[in-house]
Amino acid sequence: MVDSEQMMRRQKVLADFGEFALRSGDLDAVLTEACRLVAEALGTGRAKILEIQEDGQCLFVRAGVGWKLDIVGHLRLPMSERSSETYSINEGKPVITQDIAKEERFEVPEFMKEAGVVALANVPIFVPGGQAFGLLQVDDTKPRAFSEEDTEFLRTYATLLGPVIDRLHKVRTLHRQEESFRLIVENTLDYAIVLTDAEDRITEWTPGAQAVFGWTADEIKGQYSAILFTPEDREAGEDRKEIETARREGFAPNVRWHLHKDGSRVFIEGVVRALRESNGELRGFLKIGQDVTERIQAEERLRESERHAKLLLAELQHRVRNTLAVVRSIARRTVQTSESVEDYAMHLEGRIDAFARVQAAVTRTPDAGLELTTLVADTLLSVAAQEGERVRHIKGPNVRLQAKAAETVALAIHELATNAVKYGALSAEQGRIEVEWTIEESPEQPRLVLRWTETGVRLSGEKPTRRGFGTELIERILAYDLGGEANLEFTPDGLHCTISLPATGDLVLENAQPARRS
Numbered sequence: 001m002v003d004s005e006q007m008m009r010r011q012k013v014l015a016d017f018g019e020f021a022l023r024s025g026d027l028d029a030v031l032t033e034a035c036r037l038v039a040e041a042l043g044t045g046r047a048k049i050l051e052i053q054e055d056g057q058c059l060f061v062r063a064g065v066g067w068k069l070d071i072v073g074h075l076r077l078p079m080s081e082r083s084s085e086t087y088s089i090n091e092g093k094p095v096i097t098q099d100i101a102k103e104e105r106f107e108v109p110e111f112m113k114e115a116g117v118v119a120l121a122n123v124p125i126f127v128p129g130g131q132a133f134g135l136l137q138v139d140d141t142k143p144r145a146f147s148e149e150d151t152e153f154l155r156t157y158a159t160l161l162g163p164v165i166d167r168l169h170k171v172r173t174l175h176r177q178e179e180s181f182r183l184i185v186e187n188t189l190d191y192a193i194v195l196t197d198a199e200d201r202i203t204e205w206t207p208g209a210q211a212v213f214g215w216t217a218d219e220i221k222g223q224y225s226a227i228l229f230t231p232e233d234r235e236a237g238e239d240r241k242e243i244e245t246a247r248r249e250g251f252a253p254n255v256r257w258h259l260h261k262d263g264s265r266v267f268i269e270g271v272v273r274a275l276r277e278s279n280g281e282l283r284g285f286l287k288i289g290q291d292v293t294e295r296i297q298a299e300e301r302l303r304e305s306e307r308h309a310k311l312l313l314a315e316l317q318h319r320v321r322n323t324l325a326v327v328r329s330i331a332r333r334t335v336q337t338s339e340s341v342e343d344y345a346m347h348l349e350g351r352i353d354a355f356a357r358v359q360a361a362v363t364r365t366p367d368a369g370l371e372l373t374t375l376v377a378d379t380l381l382s383v384a385a386q387e388g389e390r391v392r393h394i395k396g397p398n399v400r401l402q403a404k405a406a407e408t409v410a411l412a413i414h415e416l417a418t419n420a421v422k423y424g425a426l427s428a429e430q431g432r433i434e435v436e437w438t439i440e441e442s443p444e445q446p447r448l449v450l451r452w453t454e455t456g457v458r459l460s461g462e463k464p465t466r467r468g469f470g471t472e473l474i475e476r477i478l479a480y481d482l483g484g485e486a487n488l489e490f491t492p493d494g495l496h497c498t499i500s501l502p503a504t505g506d507l508v509l510e511n512a513q514p515a516r517r518s
Contacts, residue, residue: 031063088122119144127166214261369400383417396437405507425454446503454494
C-alpha cells in the first residue's frame with residue numbers, strides 16, 4: 001500500500017512535471033526531467049525513456065538518469081519478439097519484472113545486466129491518436145515487487161507524457177517550418193512579399209520587397225500601398241480598383257509597372273489575396289509579386305528590333321526598286337543619246353559607276369547622308385583622274401546630302417565632268433574648273449545653290465541644238481526628282497551651270513561650319 005506521504009510526493013511529482021513541461025520547449029530537457037522525477041518518486045535511482053525509431057525496428061534510449069554517458073542518446077536496442085519492451089508497446093500494457101535472474105518470459109538486454117539492474121517496470125507511451133511513441137522504464141538494482149499503485153502511477157505519468165511529447169513535436173515542427181519559411185522569404189530577393197491591413201496600410205515588408213522597390217521596412221511600414229503605384233495609375237484609381245477586386249472576389253491580379261523609391265519603374269507580375277478571419281472578417285491583404293523588369297525590357301527591345309528590321313526590309317525593298325528604276329532610266333536614255341555601241345557602252349558604264357559609288361557610300365551610313373565635298377571630289381576624280389590640277393577648288397559650307405539627293409547630284413556632276421573632258425575645260429590645256437556652293441535664304445525656304453564654272457576654253461557661246469542625257473538630267477530630272485532648278489549657260493569662255501535645290505531635311509543636312517577643299 002502507498003501511504004499518504006508517498007501519495008502526496010507522487011502528486012507533487014506530477015504537478016512539478018506539468019509545470020516544467022509548460023515552461024520548456026526543449027523535448028530532450030523535458031524527457032530528462034521526466035526520468036529524474038519518476039526515479040525519485042519510486043526510489044529506483046534509474047529511469048529511461050525509449051523512442052521507437054527506424055520504422056519500428058529499434059528502440060533508441062532518448063533520455064535517462066542513472067546511466068553511463070555512452071547509453072543515453074547513443075544506444076539502440078532491436079525490437080525483438082522476446083523483449084519486454086516490445087511486448088509492452090505491442091500489447092499496450094505495463095510489464096513488471098521483479099528479479100531478472102528468475103525472468104523466463106523475456107530476454108533482458110546485456111547492458112542492463114552489466115549495470116546491475118535486477119527489477120524493472122515498463123509502461124508504454126502513446127501520443128494523442130493512439131500512436132506509440134515508445135515507453136517509460138524504471139530500473140532497480142535490487143529485487144522489487146512493484147505494486148499495483150506503482151504501476152498505476154507509471155501509467156498516469158506515461159499518459160501525461162504522451163500529450164506533452166506530441167505538443168513539443170508539433171512545436172519543433174512548427175519552428176522548423178517557420179525557420180524554413182523565414183529563410184525562403186529572406187533569400188527570395190526577386191519576389192516582393194507584402195502584408196497590409198484591412199485599410200491597405202503596409203504592416204509587413206520582406207527583404208525581397210526592399211530589394212525590388214528600394215524602401216526599407218522602417219521607411220515603408222504604415223504607408224498605404226498606393227505609394228508603389230505609378231502616378232498615372234493612382235490618377236486612374238488602379239490602386240483602389242485592385243483592393244476592391246480582392247476584397248470582393250478574394251484575389252486580384254497585380255501585373256503592371258510600379259514605382260521604385262528612386263523614381264525608376266519596375267514591372268511586377270503578381271497577385272493580391274484577401275486575408276480573412278475564421279468568421280469571415282477581413283484581416284488584410286497578402287501581396288506577392290515577381291520583378292520581371294529585365295524580361296519585359298528584353299521583350300520590348302526584341303519587339304523594337306523586329307519593328308526596326310521590318311522598316312529596314314521595307315527601306316531596302318524601296319531602295320532596290322528605286323535603284324533598278326534609275327538604272328533602267330539611265331540605260332534607256334543612254335541608248336537614245338548614243339551615236340554608237342561603243343559610245344553607249346562607255347557612257348553607260350560611267351553613269352552606272354557614278355550611281356554605284358553613291359549607293360555604296362549612303363548604304364554604309366544611311367542616316368548620316370553623304371558629304372557634298374566628298375561627292376564632288378570623288379566624282380571628278382573618277383572621270384578626270386589625270387586632270388586634277390585643273391580643278392582650282394571645291395568649296396562651300398559643310399553640307400551632307402540625303403541618299404535621294406546625293407544620287408541625282410552625283411549623276412549631274414558626272415555628266416558635267418564627262419562633258420568637260422570631251423568638250424569643255426578639261427579638253428583644253430588652259431581649261432579650269434571651279435565648283436562652289438552656298439546656302440542661300442529665300443522667302444519660302446533656304447536653298448542649296450551649287451555653281452559649276454569652266455574657264456579657259458573657247459566656245460561659240462551658243463547653246464548646243466542637240467540635247468544629250470546629261471543636259472536632260474540636269475535640266476529636267478533635278479527638277480522632277482528634287483524640286484530643283486538648273487541653268488546651263490554656254491559662254492565663250494566655257495560652260496557655267498547653276499543648280500538650286502531646296503535645303504530641306506528630306507534632301508539636305510546642313511552644318512554651320514564651312515568646309516573647303518582646294
